[in-house]
Structures are given as C-alpha cells and as structure tokens.
Amino acid sequence: MNESQPSATPPPIPPTINSALPLGEHPDDRLPITGPVTAVEALLRQPRRMLFQLRQSGAAKIIAGLLLVAVLCAAVYGLVVGSFAGGAQYWIAPVKIVGGMVVAALICLPSLYIFSCLAGSQARLAEVFGLVVGLLVLTTILLIGFAPVAWVFSQSTNSITAMGFLHLAFWAVATFFGWRFLKNGFAHLSAQSMGALYVWICIFVLVCLQMTTALRPIIGTSEDFFPKEKKFFLAHWFEVLEQRPAQPASATQR
C-alpha cells in the first residue's frame, strides 16, 4: 500500500444515468462492445450499453458471443451440479443443463416475440433473441457466482432434496436478475404494457422447472440418460420429498 501519497478525496462516484433517457443519448451507451468479456461486463454494469448495442447492425456477433458465454457458464455450473454424484454425472449434468437451458429459451422465444409485439414493442425478432440471450447470460453468470457455495454443499451433504432446493434457490435468484434485464430492455423498446411480459416470465419459469423434471436425473444418477416415465414437476418434487434420504456410502445412489 502506498502511504506516501495519501489521497485527500475519494474518487468520484460515477453519476447514475437516468433510466428514462432514451438509449444512445448518454455517451456511455455508445461505447462499442468488442468481445464476450466486454459484453459480460456491460451486462452487469452498463445494461443500457448492451441494450443499445443489441439494436445496432453488429448485434449478431455480440449475441453469438453472449450465447457462447451462457453455454460455457451453464456447463461449468453443470460440472458443480454433477460433482454431487460424481462419475458419469460430471458430463451428463452439464450436457443436460446446457441443452435444457437452450431448448427452454427456444421454446419460449416465439411467444415472447408475439407477446412483445402485442404489448406495442418495436423489437425485431433478433433483438428479442438478444434480450433472451442476455437473460441467460446474466442467469448463468450469477450461477457461476453461486458455484463455490453449491460445490461446498455438494461435497458435504448426501441429501438430493437439499441440493435440489439449493440449486433451485440459486437459479431463482439468478433468473430474477436476468428477468430484470429483459424488463428494462422492453421498457426501452416502446412496450406500452408489461402485462404480457409478466405472463411470459411465468411461462418461462414453468418451462424451465418442467425441463428439470423432463431431463431428470440431473443431480442424482440413473442408468438411462432420459427418464422413462413422464411426470409433472410438482408431482416429481412431492415424490422426492416423500422418499427417504439417500444413503451416504455410495455416490452412485445420489
């Protein structure tokens, strides 16, 4: 620490940008996004900059980079999820989490676009896709933030129920922030009503929750990659809750 030149005044806090200001009006909005790292930084610190860049001609490159980041982050978090059971789950859990996330987003994309148009938004399909990818990136980046905590619990508990609850809680918190980005995005796209967007996020959450059951087991293990029996996620959860806690001796039973 350099104490020879003590600073008399702390560095100024950057002024908060008025959220009502149209995109591109503030000079920071127009700063180019050069790569995935800058894109992630913009998502976390300057969402307006990301929203502005998503409307520009080079947005496809940014979206592709963001999608790659989301896939990588989901895969890394999948490794942490797989570490609970170990063995084959080290590759099965990342594959299922990445696949499930991408498929859920693709299933919900058409309805989001239609709903956004009905709400009066001027967004193009590519912009809506960019916003959804932004939601996925924010969600998965935050999941990476939670990953060390999840890993510690994975190594110290034998309860699938507890781990399932923990992962769901982390996912819920992360999705909330992703949703906030999406909502801000639509507010800047002339959406006159947010009602349709609230309906959509409910649908998206339901699809994601059902995806966890459709692709089970993600935390535990099974001989089959996909489950043989179709179930509604609530029914599956209640069944898991009614089961006895798994035996700690063998990781393959988890």
Added chain:
Amino acid sequence: MTTPSQALPPLALGQIPTLLRGEPGPIQLWIGDWRASRVLFYAAVTVAGTAAFGLVLGAWRDPMQGVYTAIKFPLIVLLTAMGNGLLNGMLAPLLGTNISFRQSLLAVLMSFTIAAAVLGACAPLIYFAIWNAPKFSGALAGTALTIHSVIYLGLVAAMAVAGLAGNVRLLQLLRRISGNEGAARRTLFAWLAGNLFLGSQLAWMARPFVGAPHLPVEFLRPNALEGNFYESFWQHLQQIFQ
C-alpha cells in the same frame, strides 16, 4: 409522410408485427388498399399458425390425429371468415361503421391472422407440455381421460388468449375507421357473435381435434352433427374436477 410499415409490400412478413402492435396508420392504409395478394398472405399466415397449433394438439393422441387437426383447424377459421363475410359486411354500416364488404372481410381476416400468430407462437409450448405428459399408449384409462381434458382446456385457453388479442386489435381498428366508440363496439360485438356462432358449430362438426382416448382416430366422427360445443366443454370441466 409514408412510414416504413405503410410502404411494406402485400407479401411482406413485416406486416405481422405491425398487425400485432395494432399500428393504426399502416393498418388503415392496408384496409383501404384492397389487394388479392394481401388477402392471400393473411390467409397463408392464418393457415400456418393454426395448422402448427392443430398439429401439436392432436399429436398426443396419435401423430395422424395431429395431421387431421392441422388440416381441419385452418379450414374452420377460414370458413368462418368467409361464411360470415357477407353478414359482417352488411352489419358494419348498419351499426355505424361505414366500411365496404371487402374492407370488413380484410379486417376480420387481419384479426384472425393476429390470433393465428399467437396460436402458432404457443405451439412449441403446448408441444412441450404434451411431450411431458404420459404417452397415450402407456397411460391408464383414467389418466388418459384427464390428460385429454387438460389438453382440451389448454386449447380453449390458448384460443381465448389468441381471440382476445385479435379482437382487441380489431376494436382499435374499428374505432379508428368509424370514429365512434359506440359504433365500433356494436360492430365488433355483432361480428364476434356471428363468428362465435358459426365457428363453434363448424368446430363441433369437424371434431375430433385432440382425440378422445376411448374413440378411434378419425378425420370426422360418424355422429358429427350430434350435440354441441358448450355441452362438451361442460363435460370436460366435470371430468377434471370430479
């Protein structure tokens, strides 16, 4: 001054978001500028959206049922629009909305296009839900009946949302054309009543759509002219809550 939306050619896909947003300027211009290619384009979008929705609805019972529903669903929508076209065209000026027969047909077709776009967008969601349901071949009789009822209610819910979206936009358009809130509401109500009356009966005659578990997969039921839509809806509600 012409906006980009107004300048769109009759076959441009960009018309769909404009219709969904209910942008009054371009829509009123399109209504006034009758072109067969535009009508065909709206009909094509309506067919695509409703066919995609029909395909996933019937898919749970049997893939062939999905194909049948994908054929019948667009037919019902288009037949309703055409069957009531003359009546709608006559009712509009009588109720205070001074538009021509062609314009009324195009306005109704536009609202059906909006509804079809919503249904088409819901198709992947419905398919995901159906994919997660126990397969028809492996399901017990009681379970199959419950799943059938849930899909049936899902169909009604999706159609209600799609219909609402289409009609809200239609009301805005009628309000703009007539310049009179009361006339617009009266016209919409009359059109809705007529379309519902004809559409529900056509739908009843063209059943099955989801495909009842205890009945064979068919294009049309042999007793196509027996019973009615509302009676069936009530029975499905009872099945779920009993």
